[in-house]
Amino acid sequence: MNLSLTDTSTLRGAGTVLLPGDPGYEAATVPWNLAVVQRPAAVAVPRSTDEVARVVRAATGLGMRVAPQSTGHGAAMLANRSLADAVLVRMHELTGVTIDPAARTARVVGGTLWRDVVTAAAAHGLAALHGSAGDVAVAGYALGGGLSFYGRAHGLASSHVRAVELVTADGGLIRASAEEHSDLFWALRGGGGGNFGVVVAVEIDLIPVADVVGGMLLWDLSRAREVTRAWARWTADLPESATTSLRYLRFPPDPAMPPFLSGRSLVVIDGAILEDDERAAELLAPLRSLDPEIDTFARIPAAGLVDVHMDPPGPVPAVSDHAMLADLPDAAIEALLAVAGPDVDIPLMAAELRHLGGALARPNRGALTLLDGAFALFAVSATPTPELAAAGEAVTRSIASALAPWTSGSTFLNFAEREIDPRTAFDDADWARLVEVRRSVDPTGVFAAAHAIDPRR
Ligand SMILES: Cc1cc2nc3c(=O)[nH]c(=O)nc-3n(C[C@H](O)[C@H](O)[C@H](O)COP(=O)(O)OP(=O)(O)OC[C@H]3O[C@@H](n4cnc5c(N)ncnc54)[C@H](O)[C@@H]3O)c2cc1C
Structure with missing residues (x-):
């Protein structure tokens, strides 16, 4: 321009x-x-x-x-x-968090990262529905739905947003809540960040959780078939108090990494269980019977949950692909093993399955009512060079394609880092309502979002 x-x-x-x-x-x-x-x-x-x-x-x-x-x-x-x-x-210079312990809420300024909110809430024995990485911002995460390790028990993070303050296309500041601009408030909860204005603050509900049973179980990737099958069976009748993820991880040799990770290919199950110690141990028993090499599941302060997934500690170059799976039968596990298991040599950082269902599958408040699928797949490659970028592009696509026969046809916007049709994240009526809201607050399409709701359609 x-x-x-x-x-x-x-x-x-x-x-x-x-x-x-x-x-x-x-x-x-x-x-x-x-x-x-x-x-x-x-x-x-x-x-x-x-x-x-x-x-x-x-x-x-x-x-x-x-x-x-x-x-x-x-x-x-x-x-x-x-x-x-x-x-x-x-928005990274416009940050801050204020906790109201009596109301169990946090007011989070526009560009604040989850780690800061988690730490501030923990000082009052409270927890927030944060995701797996502390350096993701509350705004983009919560406006896109927000899938946490509390998810099967408490639902989507967007459902726990109480109010949003944003600067709209005319430069005005408005507060959207159940009482004010309620249509816009509905759209902001799960409709995807960036479509309606610049969010300068989000008010969220906190949950009275001071500690959780959280951690990980780790095996060599050569155990992938038996561990994945056992986890898939385990998730089938698991109470909603448990939300976990299973990943195939590949780490390059790196002296800065702990030896159990450096140069290793692994299968890891991690997450949280909101039960007392005895019940949590009972639930974990079938997985522990697979004799993991490392088992860190224990009662930990809720603030520690933001570190169990071992997401990269800082910015990385990466490409990814995503799919929502309706089911994870043995045939799907075989398809995953064929493209990402121990027998293939691929430039992949992680192939991840997040267990959904529970409160994530029941009506949540806001535009994203539920996550339509039993598992969310996320495949990601680190891409430090152009050659690795092309290879990572191909390998992450191949993993999503291999599991295509089991997709629900839906998409989770937060996990979609490629161009997708955002309509696939919503049902038709909710999509039509989202377009209407966008038209009413930003008729000419001033705002550019990762997943655009086009006001002219
Ligand atoms: C390592 C890693 C781990 C992750 N783990 C999880 C997880 O466990 N659960 C989960 O649900 N997701 C997870 N995600 C996905 C993440 O939630 C999305 O990428 C999310 O959109 C990031 O929000 P952001 O604001 O940090 O990113 P950005 O790229 O800054 O923003 C994403 C979108 O939100 C909009 N946006 C951001 N800030 C504002 C604002 N202040 N006002 C208006 N719009 C705004 C942007 O316009 C953009 O459309 C993870 C991503 C990574 C890379």
Whole structure:
């Protein structure tokens, strides 16, 4: 986009706004997913709600779009669709969390990461429905649904959002809740981040959980067939108090890693069980009978749950693919083993199955009513070089394709880092309502989102 000198000074006058060539522009545009290159017309790094509003008004006044972003975990789709006419609004300097222990709520400022919320809540014996990684932002995660290790017991994180404060396309600040702008509030809970405005605060419910039985069981990948079959059988009649994941993990040799990970290929089951110690041990017994090499399941402070999944501690270049599975019969396990098991040599970081069902499969509050599937598949490759990017692209696709016969046909937006049809995440009536809400708050499509609800359709 060609901006005149007057245009650029309008943008710069709105706050910390950097243009291509400015010192700091390159650094400010780097997302969490280092494989993605973002080249927006400008990047803003606001430090206040007023600044967000000024930036939105300056951008729309110049006919530009606005792309909100907290971490850039989900940056791939935004960048694919070009940001050449957009101001990327990076929210990482606008953070903070306030806990109301009596009401059991947290007010989380726009760009805040889960780790900060989890730590603040734990000081009051409370927990939040965070995901597996502490450096994912609350805003993008919760607006996209939010699948946590509390999920089968407590449902989607979006269902526990109480209010959202956002700067809309006209630069105004509004609060959406059950009482105010209730249609927009419905849409924000699970409709996908970035579609309705720049979120400057989210108010969420906390749960009275001070500690949980959490941890992992680990085997060499050569045990994948028997462990996967046992886990699939185990999940079939598991109480909703347990939410777990099974992954095939491959680690390169790395002296910085603990020896049980460095250079190893593994099968790992991890998650949380919201039961007393005796009942949790009873539930874990069938998995423990498989004689894991490492077993860390124990009662831990709730704040420790954000670390059990061992997600990368910081930004990485990665490509991924995803599918929702209706079922995991032996034939599906064989299909997974054929493309990602111990007998194949592939550049894959993780092939993961998250167990769904329970409260995730019952009506939740908001636009994303449920996760339609028994398991969510997520396959991810680290891609430090262009060659590995192409290979990772191919291998993650091959895993999703191999399991295609068992898909529910649905999609979970938070796990979809490729271009997908976002309608597949919702039923027809909810999608039509989402488009209506988008039309009413952003009729010209000012906001650019990872998973776009197009107001013109
Ligand atoms: C290592 C890793 C682990 C993960 N684990 C889980 C998990 O356990 N459960 C789960 O459900 N998901 C998980 N995810 C997926 C993650 O929840 C999504 O990628 C989510 O969209 C990230 O939100 P973000 O704000 O950090 O990312 P971003 O890329 O910054 O944003 C994602 C989307 O939200 C929008 N958005 C972000 N901030 C704002 C804002 N302030 N206002 C308006 N819109 C905004 C963006 O426009 C974009 O459309 C994981 C991802 C990674 C990389």
